[in-house]
Amino acid sequence: MSVSLYYCASRTVPPTAAEAAALERVVAARAASFPYPDEESLFLYEDGGSEPDEIVAGSTKVPFDPDRVLPVVAHVLDSVTELRRALPGARWRVHLDDLDVPWDEDEGYALPGMRDAEPFA
Numbered sequence: 001m002s003v004s005l006y007y008c009a010s011r012t013v014p015p016t017a018a019e020a021a022a023l024e025r026v027v028a029a030r031a032a033s034f035p036y037p038d039e040e041s042l043f044l045y046e047d048g049g050s051e052p053d054e055i056v057a058g059s060t061k062v063p064f065d066p067d068r069v070l071p072v073v074a075h076v077l078d079s080v081t082e083l084r085r086a087l088p089g090a091r092w093r094v095h096l097d098d099l100d101v102p103w104d105e106d107e108g109y110a111l112p113g114m115r116d117a118e119p120f121a
Contacts, residue, residue: 002064003097005073007080008049008057009090015055022086023056030079039063039072042079055090056083062096073111077101081108 015023027042034041040061049057060076062069077094084092084103094101094109101109 003062005060005076005096007094008054009087009092010053011055011090012053019087026082026086034075036068042076077109
């Protein structure tokens with residue numbers, strides 16, 4: 001059974017050229033810093049998403065390796081946090097299958113309890 005993170009942003013106004021460039025920079029930087037080249041990382045769908053007004057949408061399959069689950073989830077949620085901050089005024093939904101991932105204005109996205117966990121080596 002696979003588990004995936006899903007993320008999408010909706011807004012009636014499409015991204016400006018500056019916002020689109022910022023999104024591209026975030027995606028490139030986060031891809032370059034992803035620790036596991038053989039695992040799925042941040043993945044954005046072409047043309048936003050399938051829902052009306054979706055301007056960004058994507059998903060990431062969570063790895064089966066228990067030692068990689070939390071580092072991958074943390075990296076992707078940090079990536080989505082940066083994307084959200086690059087698109088002011090968008091309505092975001094981030095969830096791990098049926099579990100909504102909460103937003104914290106200061107800390108960004110994280111699963112409950114992840115902020116208190118020990119950092120991984």
